Amino acid sequence: MARAVRHSQRAGLVTLSEDAYEVADIIRRDLLTKARESEGLKAFAARCNEQVRRIAALFALFDLRSQITATDLEAAASLVTYTMDSVEEIAGGESPKGKRQPLSLAEKVRARIELHGGSATSSQVLPYVGATAAEVRALPEVVVTVERSGKTGRPATVFTLRGDDSESEPKPVSHSSAPMLAAADREAQRPTVVRLDAYRPEPNRAPEPAPEPKWSVRPPVSVAERPEPLEENPFRALL
Known part of the structure; x- marks a missing residue:
């Protein structure tokens, strides 16, 4: 002291x-x-x-x-x-x-566990709910686990909330519908045969040659259609 x-x-x-x-x-x-x-x-x-x-x-x-x-x-x-x-x-x-109206022990424990994010140690729950560890373990909605942080030291007692058991229970499977489901699964998993010809591209065809242009040929002028030469020179009068 x-x-x-x-x-x-x-x-x-x-x-x-x-x-x-x-x-x-x-x-x-x-x-x-x-x-x-x-x-x-x-x-x-x-x-x-x-x-x-x-x-x-x-x-x-x-x-x-x-x-x-x-x-x-x-x-x-x-x-x-x-x-x-x-x-x-x-x-x-x-x-x-x-x-x-005072809260029940289960409500107090649930509030403490939810306050700590879904899991709380015994030191975080017991001093605040006014109960012993045995009384908290006896609650049906509380799951008790022991965790050890290292090789030495006292293990910590962790309290968590029990989930809904109805969701975790497996649903019964009818044996009469099992063969039908198995056949449907085999049908769905059967590989599909695909013809490669359906996806093969068509060969490229050579373009058709363009038609040669047709040249218009002027018909020859006959000798008979040629004009006759003038007897006199028309420029002589201008001199």
């Missing part, structure tokens, strides 16, 4: 680690939603996120660290959630109008 106090005096600032930012946003959204659902918890809505980070900072300083991890945030969120549940239980009789 004394070492933790001296370490906290020397540590000037306590920050979030890289893997804690996303967890901090999820916890903040969950607690704000829970605080706004009930009339008696509206006073927690403004400062619930600050309380979670302060408690997480204390966890880090007790471990002689100056960074808040995702585990510190989840542990602090569990304490704040327990406090809010206690206040809601005590103040529930005073404000019946603001008290809503």
Whole structure:
């Protein structure tokens, strides 16, 4: 305890680690939603996120660290959630109008798994639904698997939602229609014979020679049709 106090005096600032930012946003959204659902918890809505980070900072300083991890945030969120549940239980009789119908365990688990994209680890589900791992495993719509990230370390328990079994069940096949379907498949898969002559191009024919032009021949002039020479020169009178 004394070492933790001296370490906290020397540590000037306590920050979030890289893997804690996303967890901090999820916890903040969950607690704000829970605080706004009930009339008696509206006073927690403004400062619930600050309380979670302060408690997480204390966890880090007790471990002689100056960074808040995702585990510190989840542990602090569990304490704040327990406090809010206690206040809601005590103040529930005073404000019946603001008290809503509580969600069932199956609805809480489904909401947590859908919030994390369809699969969530036990640390992401159990502290927020107020149930044990055995109670969550007993839900019919939850599938439990164990995943190991490396060769060493504790394996993680992952919860996923079970799909609709009616879609995954194979449909019964009628044996009477099986031969007809097989014959139809063979007929559809039978190769088609194609004649190459149908796709062979026609040979190019040589163009027909153009007809030779016919030259018109002037008929010869007969001697009898030639004009007779003049006896006198017609240009002599002009001289």
